[in-house]
Amino acid sequence: MKQYTQLTSGQRYQIFGLKQAGLNQTRIAQKIGVDKSTISREFRRNKGQRGWRPKQAQSLRDERRQACTNGKCFSSDEWAEVERLVQEDLSQEQAANRLELEGGLQISHEIIYQHIYADKRNGGDLHQHLRSQKRRRKRYASGQERRGTIKNRVSIDERPEIVAEKTRMGDWEGDTVIGKNHKGGLVTDQPPTSKSTRI
Secondary structure, eight states, X not given: OOOOOOOOHHHXXXXXXXXXXXXXXXXXXXXXXXXXXXXXHHHHHSEETTEEOHHHHHHHHXXXXXXXXXXXXXXXXXXXXXXXXXXXXXXXXXXXXXXXXXXXXXXXXXXXXXXXXXXXHTTOOGGGGOOOXXXXXXXXXXXXXXTTOOTTXXXXXXXXXXXXXXXXXXXXXXXXXEOGGGOOEEEEEESXXXXXXXX
């Protein structure tokens, strides 16, 4: 499991000063003596609604370090791994399984879910990586199925009596039979003398 450098409160104020001076993340990392991924992760994880500020960043870090869920505590490094996988758009179940397989960390998908929403309450953006659980469904009026219905159809009970004589071309009854693998077909009709026509 990848390890990250833990920043101190003093380093966070130093980062703030360098950031205010206009240095980019790579230059800040060089000045502080850490990898640039540490700075990138710091700005991403510990920002509030008004952006990244050193005092708030330290407070968020301390809260995570002390956070316990269902009687079990997880370190900030462990939460960092959880968040990394969530940001890679893995589901909570996938993230939990990956953590157990790769690093032996046993954490349930429910706890990951709770952590994501705690992060949202603190102004974080982990929730934006949640997968939608709702599927789009077609809505039909009155809950009725519309496929295979004929618009403005007239009931067979209401047809004129002459139709039953089948003396006219339009009064014949017919059906279509499609062959295996949609190869070939058969149209059947039933005039006064029954016959079949191949197509």
